[in-house]
Amino acid sequence: MVQRRAALLDGRAGGRVLGDVDLTAALAVCARDAVGSVLATARLEQAVGRTLRAAGGTLWGYEEDGELLAVCFAGANMVPVVPGDDPQVLSRALDAFACLARGQGRRCSSIVGPADAVLGLWGRLRYSWPAAREVRDDQPSMVIEHAPLVTADPRVRRSRPEEFDVVLPACVRMFTEEVGYSPVSGPGGPYETRVHGLIAQGRSFVRIDPAQGSHGHRPSGDVVFKAELGAVAGGVAQVQGVWVAPDRRGERLSESGMAAVVQIARGEVAPLVSLYVNSYNERALAAYRAVGFRQVGTYATVLF
Secondary structure: OHHHHHHHHHHHHOEEEOOHHHHHHHHHHHHOOOOOOHHHHHHHHHHOOOOOOOOOOEEEEEEEOOEEEEEEEEOOEEEEEOOOOOHHHHHHHHHHHHHHHHHHOOOOOEEEEEHHHHHHHHHHHOOOOOOOOEEEEEEEEEEEOOOOOOOOOOOOEEOOHHHHHHHHHHHHHHHHHHHOOOOOOOOOOHHHHHHHHHHHOOOEEEEEEEOOOOOOOOOOEEEEEEEEEEEEEOOEEEEEEEEEOHHHOOOOHHHHHHHHHHHHHHHHOOOEEEEEOOOOOHHHHHHHHHHOOEEEEEEEEEEO
């Protein structure tokens, strides 16, 4: 009886759980906003040739007259994708996704993506889900599709597997500063596994200033700049986790470091490099603009 009632509600709202057979149509929806949907697209591309289950989440869709107009990936992060500028379609799609989300209950650690979809979805869920820890409602979404405007730091390079024990503490410090708690859960934990994976995939970038007397490739120094390509999909590489060691801030390492990341990413990974940043982080915004990033939209993040 409960399942039948949920099915009726889903049908009335126009939303349904999608399956592997829907991946091509879902990717076509995401392609309409490659920058805004990159977090979802990355998961869907992982599922192609495998399964959505292997990609670590559930995929919801919103249809009108048999046409898929919006999708929402519900995994560790919930990412709604409602391309286009029709406010009525946006409203109906978010109604559908909220219906499905209420039925499932909160399992994600955040809702993230284009601000109108994220904040609209959260507005529909805030009275039925547990309270959010923080709502970041204004995060400029920025892109660069040309060579950086400042000189790239030649010492910024891809992290090496043997440098994991040097890179991980910098990643943890960045995450703790940004989110407010440590992501560490022990050897083999999900955060540690992700850092390992980004290094192995060539998507972790660092500048390590070596200690005096170090030799060869043996890690012997401190990370003074780091960044990752946290999501790569649909011709877009999204930079995440930008961090400069506190005692080196003010040296413009973020500008030259980001220039290096952009240069490598555009040459070897994707032609379009994107990122999003809190609007109050004026220093970071100024650095990214100096490199050549321009704002193309606004993200929002609801943290639990």
